Structure formats: structure tokens, C-alpha cells
Amino acid sequence: MNKKKIISLVKQTISEKFKTDIYNLLIYFKDIDNDGINEIVALFNDHNLVYLKYLYNEWIIYENNKVNLYPAYIYEIKGKRWGYINNLGKYIIKPQFSEAFDFHDNKAIVRLEDKYGVINSLGEYIIVPRYDEIKPYKENRAIAVLDNLYYVIDDSGKTLTKGYSFISSYHNGLALVQDDNLYGYLDLTGEVAIPIKYKEAHDFINGKALVKEEKYQLIDTSGKVLQEYDNLSLSDYSNNMLIIKTDGKCGYINETGNVVVEPIYHICNPFKENIAVVIKRGELSDNYGLINILGEVFLEPIYQVILPLGENRFAVGKAKIQEKPYLGNMFAIVTSSGEFLTDFIYDNVTPFQNHLASAVKKGWTYFIDLKGKIIHNLPKIKGEGKLTYLDKIIRVEMDYELYYIDDENRIINSPNYIIPINQGLDVVINKYKPNLNYLVYYPQIEKIPMMNEVNLKLKQLSNVKPVPTQIQYDYYGNFRIIFTKKDLLEFELDGYKYQFGAAHGFPYREYVHLNMNTGDFYKLSQLFKETCDYLDLLSAWVINEAQNDDSVFIDETFKLNEDPLFYVDDDNLYIFFKPYEISPYSEGFKQFIIPFEAIQECIDELGEFWLSFH
Numbered sequence: 001m002n003k004k005k006i007i008s009l010v011k012q013t014i015s016e017k018f019k020t021d022i023y024n025l026l027i028y029f030k031d032i033d034n035d036g037i038n039e040i041v042a043l044f045n046d047h048n049l050v051y052l053k054y055l056y057n058e059w060i061i062y063e064n065n066k067v068n069l070y071p072a073y074i075y076e077i078k079g080k081r082w083g084y085i086n087n088l089g090k091y092i093i094k095p096q097f098s099e100a101f102d103f104h105d106n107k108a109i110v111r112l113e114d115k116y117g118v119i120n121s122l123g124e125y126i127i128v129p130r131y132d133e134i135k136p137y138k139e140n141r142a143i144a145v146l147d148n149l150y151y152v153i154d155d156s157g158k159t160l161t162k163g164y165s166f167i168s169s170y171h172n173g174l175a176l177v178q179d180d181n182l183y184g185y186l187d188l189t190g191e192v193a194i195p196i197k198y199k200e201a202h203d204f205i206n207g208k209a210l211v212k213e214e215k216y217q218l219i220d221t222s223g224k225v226l227q228e229y230d231n232l233s234l235s236d237y238s239n240n241m242l243i244i245k246t247d248g249k250c251g252y253i254n255e256t257g258n259v260v261v262e263p264i265y266h267i268c269n270p271f272k273e274n275i276a277v278v279i280k281r282g283e284l285s286d287n288y289g290l291i292n293i294l295g296e297v298f299l300e301p302i303y304q305v306i307l308p309l310g311e312n313r314f315a316v317g318k319a320k321i322q323e324k325p326y327l328g329n330m331f332a333i334v335t336s337s338g339e340f341l342t343d344f345i346y347d348n349v350t351p352f353q354n355h356l357a358s359a360v361k362k363g364w365t366y367f368i369d370l371k372g373k374i375i376h377n378l379p380k381i382k383g384e385g386k387l388t389y390l391d392k393i394i395r396v397e398m399d400y401e402l403y404y405i406d407d408e409n410r411i412i413n414s415p416n417y418i419i420p421i422n423q424g425l426d427v428v429i430n431k432y433k434p435n436l437n438y439l440v441y442y443p444q445i446e447k448i449p450m451m452n453e454v455n456l457k458l459k460q461l462s463n464v465k466p467v468p469t470q471i472q473y474d475y476y477g478n479f480r481i482i483f484t485k486k487d488l489l490e491f492e493l494d495g496y497k498y499q500f501g502a503a504h505g506f507p508y509r510e511y512v513h514l515n516m517n518t519g520d521f522y523k524l525s526q527l528f529k530e531t532c533d534y535l536d537l538l539s540a541w542v543i544n545e546a547q548n549d550d551s552v553f554i555d556e557t558f559k560l561n562e563d564p565l566f567y568v569d570d571d572n573l574y575i576f577f578k579p580y581e582i583s584p585y586s587e588g589f590k591q592f593i594i595p596f597e598a599i600q601e602c603i604d605e606l607g608e609f610w611l612s613f614h
Contacts, residue, residue: 069103071084080099107120116134132148137155139188150164152186200216226255233245250268275290304317315349317344318344326500326501331347332372333368347360359372385398421489427444442459443479463475476495479492487515487612488613490511511566511567528607573594
């Protein structure tokens, strides 16, 4: 197609999309993103700029050098692969990442395996994944973490600082930095703007920050001391107020040190939109209330929870069963003046965005308006989750899954729930949700020998079982394919059970080692020769490795049990121990990696298990 015909088609497309006269359009060719390929650029109404780029076999329209892209994923072997779709649900950046986050200012943070990087809206790396973490950009700067050191990076991905023990996100052009247990502030170039000399320091808010050298001080962005406070314990400056702590209680003082709210609360939160959430301890639970910057209580601390929703709205929670607050809450919508817009009718409410929030009621998720009323002309989804209205597209986050719909509740993008393994064999992702608190995603395999018996065992190992309608715990289970080669298919089945009112939940894990040709499930013993005491061999390996790990509490008498958690890959055997089994709960599942070459003499290389993947 020649340039003249292209220009004619572009003029027609642009004039229809942006409702502008075709004669007001200026069309030209220019390489505006410096990739060596000309884009089609359209200028109309003297200042509105769009360009068309040929990407993935079609022309994509970028408005004002910006394209609206949204993270989405597909299921593959070893889990989810994330990419980005447009508002028609089409992948513009193909699924390739281990995790993907929202675009902001044409940049998005992505994870590839266990490293983080940044891409532009064309899917090109601004920062190749190499960091252990990248915090979201603020004021055109991001904080990146590598080997427990923090760095400032700019829009182009350039590193601006040396590594520090901590750097917070930028506020008012300054970032809080820690070095040798002292604090100071960096400017946008990464240079130290306020000396690193404080024993305690906080982020800047409206040009002021609370710091402590010998005394607490309020400083401005030049480091000038605006106010000093003698013999006071303070925290969290906001809205010209500071939190004061004394004798285990907290209240608020103003900038000049005058008490505005006496220390009568157990927890005080910073002010937002001139309102603060305060908490008093109760016999069964904490009690939440709201105060204003005059110290006036307009919502007594008698509620189970209060969630700031933005736009001068709060979700106020009251226990479903007063004597059992751990069984959950019902929420009402309240204004910042204390006016109740609704009764306690919602099971959950998410923050407002562009005057819309989502709420859960009787097993359905809806959009609500600023009055707390359900918007009936927008989609409602069966289940408990979150809805977000974007650019002519609605993001649905439901039961730990993500998909997108349009205004008419038509699905425009959703994950695949069938994972191809090899020719004629697929793993199907199934969902089991007998009540609001119990959810399991489990694998079922099609076209395999002994299919019914295999799938029944997979369901049982995934904790798909009869569950009463009312339970006093949450359970979530999922799985991933961790290895497949030749005839062997291995699953990791995970779960997490949280008993309401407990200090923490408890994780569940099983590994499945399945021969896809026979339907047989393998045990660890089948990997080794009968003449070899494989348990002694593996136990000795674990004991030796544990000598360099202070979190493991075993000695030379340790003996591995006959049916440990394990999986294999091409080169290694992976042994796992449950929390509390040989290490504290905080260590999670403890892993030991044993190379096959280190135990080769004991492996039965003519055995069915070994030959299933060799």
C-alpha cells in the first residue's frame, strides 16, 4: 500500500475515532520512539497528538504518546505467564513475564523468574530484570533493591545512588534514606540534600517532616528546624498534627506542641482528608472510631473496623456476630462528616476510584456510587471480589483470578483453564468452592490411562472434600506444574488454612509424581536401588547442609522419614520439610537440593521412576 492510500485511511480512522473534521488532520511519518522504524503521526486541533505503530501484525493507536494497557495472564507449564492487553482484550505485549504490574506514565514493573525490571508500552526493557524488588515510581523515581541494598533509579533506568540500607519513595522531591542506622534525605539527583544525622525520621508531607536528633523536630525541605519538642514521644506528622505517645496511649498535638486530642487511644493513625482513624482496645477485639482535626469525635470507637475509601468516604464494619467478631463484619458507608449513607448491608467494600467503588452483598459483587447505592446499569458478578472500571473495560478480580469484561458483562479476556502438556494430554484447572470460605483450584487430566482413578486421587490430595456450609476457618488451595519430561508429570499442590482468631494460619503441601503413560504415582523409594539405604544417604546430606543453617534444629541422630515431600528435575532431587518439622514456622517449607551426581551410585537407573524422565 502506498503512502497516499495509507494517509487517506489514517485520516478516516482518526476522524471517526476522535470526532474531528478530516480537513483538520495533519498526517506525517516520523520515527518518534527512535527504533529506526517510522510511525504514522496524526496532529489535530493544533495540539492533540496520536501515532500509529505497526505492532503484532496490526496498527495500534497511541494517544498523546500513551497507550492504555492492562496486565493479564495465561496458564502454562510452571504457572502463569503475564503480558498486557488493550481495551479490546487483545494481547499487545505477549505473555512472557512471571508477574506484571499496572502501567503508569508509560512504564510498568515486571518480574521475570525472581528478578524485577521495567518495560515501556512497546514491551521493551527500560531496565532488564536484575533487581530483587522495584518499588512503584513516584516523582519519576523508583527505589530498587539488590542484595539488601537500596538504590534510586530514574525514568531511563539509570542508577543515581550508591547502595543504602534503606531508601523510601520520594515525597516533595526528597527521599528518606538510612545509612549506618542514621537517617537523612536524598534529592531527585540522588545526592544527599539533608545530612544523614537523625536517629529517627519520616517522609515529607506538604513540605514538612518529623525527625529526631536529640529531640523531635519539625523541619522543612531545606532542613531548617521549624519547631522543637522537649521531652515528647512523637510520630507521624500529617495535616499539621503529630501523634503523641505517653504511658501506652496516644493522642494528637498541633505543630506548636499544644494538645488537641488527649492521649486516650491505644492506636492513632495519621490524618487523611482531615480525618483520622483511632482505636481503643476492647475485651474481644479492637474498637475503631473517627475524629477530625479539631479533635472532635464524630464516630465513637465502637466498630470492628473502619476502612478509608477515599473521596471522603469510609466503610464502617460491625461484627456479624457480636460475641464472635473473628467471624467477619458487615459494612456501612459513612461520609467524613459522620453521615451514614447506608445501613450495614455489605460484606466488603473497596476504595473509590473515579467516583466508583465495588462492594460485595449476598454473594454478588457490584459497583456502588458515592451515595453507597448499587449501580444497576453496570455489571454485577456472582462471587466475592473486586471490580475496577478502567478505560471502557472492567477488571474483575474474583476468587484469586483476574479477567476483563465490557459494560455489557461480556468477557473480553480471561485466562485459559486448559494447559497442554503433550499431544493428546491436557491438564484442566478445576474450581471447588462449596462455601464462601473454602476455595480450591485443582488439576484434572484428560486422556490418560486410569483417568478416573488418577483424577480422584488428585482431588483427594488437593483437599477437595465435603465441607459444611458454615465453617470457622478460611482455606485456599492451588497447584502448579513444576516439572514434566518424557513420561513424568509433577504437581505441587499447595493450601493455606486460617482458623478464625488464630495467630496465624498453617500451610499445606503435597507433591505428585505421575507417569502419564501408565497412570502410576511414584514414591521416593522407587528412585533408588533396593540394596541402598537411601534414607541414611539423604539424611546424612541434610545433616551436613544444615550445619551452615542456624534456623535448622537437628543433630547427627536425625533420620529422614520414609515418605518426605520431594520432587525431581533433570539434575536434582529436592527435599522439603514442613514448618516446625526441623525449623521455625517463619522459615516456611525448608528446602534441601541434592544433585543426582552426588548420589548416583544409589539411584536405580533401570527403575521405572528414573526411566520415566530419562
